Amino acid sequence: MPTLSPLAARDAAxxxxxxxxxxxxxxxxxxxxxxxxxxxxxxxxxPRAVGGEERPLPDVVRLEEAIARVDGSVGWTVxxxxxxxxxxxxxxxxxxxxxxxxxxxxLAGSGAPTGHADREGDGWRIEGEWDYASxxxxxxxxxxxxxxxxxxxxxxxxxxQPRMQAFVVPKDIxxxxxxxxxxxxxxxxxxxxxxxxxxxxxxxxxVIDPAAARAxxxxxxxxxxxxxxxxxxxxxxxxxxxxxxxxxxxxARRRNRFGGxxxxxxxxxxVRAALDGACGRLDDVRTRFxxxxxxxxxxxxxxxxxxxxxxxxxxxxxxxxVAASRYAVDTLYPYCGLVAASADSDINRVWRDFHxxxxxxxxxxxx
Numbered sequence: 001m002p003t004l005s006p007l008a009a010r011d012a013a014x015x016x017x018x019x020x021x022x023x024x025x026x027x028x029x030x031x032x033x034x035x036x037x038x039x040x041x042x043x044x045x046x047p048r049a050v051g052g053e054e055r056p057l058p059d060v061v062r063l064e065e066a067i068a069r070v071d072g073s074v075g076w077t078v079x080x081x082x083x084x085x086x087x088x089x090x091x092x093x094x095x096x097x098x099x100x101x102x103x104x105x106x107l108a109g110s111g112a113p114t115g116h117a118d119r120e121g122d123g124w125r126i127e128g129e130w131d132y133a134s135x136x137x138x139x140x141x142x143x144x145x146x147x148x149x150x151x152x153x154x155x156x157x158x159x160x161q162p163r164m165q166a167f168v169v170p171k172d173i174x175x176x177x178x179x180x181x182x183x184x185x186x187x188x189x190x191x192x193x194x195x196x197x198x199x200x201x202x203x204x205x206x207v208i209d210p211a212a213a214r215a216x217x218x219x220x221x222x223x224x225x226x227x228x229x230x231x232x233x234x235x236x237x238x239x240x241x242x243x244x245x246x247x248x249x250x251x252a253r254r255r256n257r258f259g260g261x262x263x264x265x266x267x268x269x270x271v272r273a274a275l276d277g278a279c280g281r282l283d284d285v286r287t288r289f290x291x292x293x294x295x296x297x298x299x300x301x302x303x304x305x306x307x308x309x310x311x312x313x314x315x316x317x318x319x320x321x322v323a324a325s326r327y328a329v330d331t332l333y334p335y336c337g338l339v340a341a342s343a344d345s346d347i348n349r350v351w352r353d354f355h356x357x358x359x360x361x362x363x364x365x366x367x
Contacts, residue, residue: 006059007066011035019071022187023349026180027137032074032187037104041067041078045086047215050093051100052085054217057227058290058297061234068238072353073187075235080134080188083231084109084143087168089215090206096214099168102140108133109143113164115195117146119155123201124148126167129177129194136176136191143168165205173198184349184356210305218300226306226314230293232360233318237286239354240325243332244278246347250336251275271335278328285321292317322363329354 005012018029028036036042044060046052060082068075084107088096099105115128130144145166148155154162177192206212213220254265265271292314296306306314333340333351340347357363 005066006063007070011039012066012070015067015070015074019073019187020344020346020349022071022073024186026186027189028074028077028135028187033138036074036078042081042085042106043100045082045219046088046100047096047217047220049215050088050096052088054215054219056297056301057219057222057230058293061230061293062290064231065234065238068235069242071187072235072239072242072350072357073185075238076185076353076357077135077188079231079235081106081108081139083228086219086227087143087166087206087208089213089217089220090166090208091168091214092203093214095168095203099141104138105140106135106138107141107143107168108135108139109168110193111145113145113147115144115146117148117165117167117205118152119148119150120199123199124167124205125197125199126169126173126195127197129192131192132180132190133176133193134185134188134190136193137189139174140171141168142171142174142193166208167200167205169195169198169200169204173200182356184352184354186352218297221300221305222297223306223311226296226311226318228362229315229318230289232357232362233289233321236354236358236363237282237321237325239350239357240328241282243329243347243350243354244275244282246350247332247336247340248275250339250347251332254335254337265335274331274335278331281324282321282328285317285324289317289321319363319366322358323365325354326358326365 014031014035018031022029022032040053043052044055048054064075064079067078088100110130110132112130114130117124117126128146133142145164148163148165157163173195175194177194179192180190208224210221210223251266251271256263256265256268296310296314300306336347339345340351342348
């Protein structure tokens with residue numbers, strides 16, 4: 001029996017209708033943007049007490065997978081920006097409340113520590129440039145990591161290592177640097193951004209750690225790395241499933257003319273085995289992935305912490321799902337014909353989106 005999608009059919013149709021034009025324009029269509037805000041998708045991981053929705057993590061991950069299965073750029077933007085909204089659980093409540101009260105609030109950002117924050121009074125002077133802020137054109141706030149300094153010297157922790165801290169700042173002090181030119185996920189507009197000597201109060205700095213969470217809910221007791229792995233893996237897998245759906249259609253329309261057979265390509269035993277094998281592997285890993293995620297979430301919701309071993313299993317299974325997705329896409333692509341290489345075809349857009357998303361640093365192949 002097919003699994004009921006968490007994405008309404010009407011919303012899926014709206015996303016799909018404008019996906020090609022958004023890809024061509026290099027930014028989400030206004031219909032996409034309106035839908036994202038109307039459904040509250042960018043607030044779904046923020047604390048309810050400060051204006052968010054605080055949805056259960058397994059529900060969010062299933063929704064993100066479903067959106068990515070319709071269009072990679074919309075799925076990726078929702079996932080990265082909603083994930084940045086999760087940081088509201090680690091901010092002082094007054095600041096989190098102000099941010100989420102912003103009309104069409106959207107947080108975008110980067111995890112790379114490519115800037116510095118120099119201590120100045122009761123705040124920090126920020127200088128730096130960061131890459132890959134998905135959703136940058138609609139961001140009302142930006143997040144980033146920066147190395148901490150005082151009097152020009154690195155601030156060090158108890159272990160003697162230089163200290164890094166996360167920050168959130170309003171878009172008014174940020175300059176977008178439009179250099180996103182990837183072959184895929186074009187409509188995410190994942191541009192770079194820079195800050196040149198702007199001062200922010202210390203409240204804008206925060207630590208992403210369950211022990212430092214300001215919100216009490218189970219979402220903010222879920223460790224960051226497993227959180228990042230499961231949300232990113234679900235996106236990549238959603239794109240892979242979309243590709244498999246389109247590939248099956250391409251293969252069904254092609255004919256195998258070698259050796260005078262002139263039979264439908266899908267009836268060739270090797271091709272059928274490849275298609276069935278790719279689908280079976282994706283389904284198997286997906287089932288195990290959600291079983292473990294649901295179990296982890298149930299433990300956290302009951303008040304337990306995610307043990308290191310449990311977090312490691314969650315990350316490993318997320319990586320296995322990504323590996324199964326790579327296998328499916330790369331195995332079936334050669335059977336799809338030149339339509340899959342045509343830049344204006346749906347299957348090519350999905351192929352480009354998949355191969356761009358799966359380049360994320362956390363998703364590097366482990367074997």
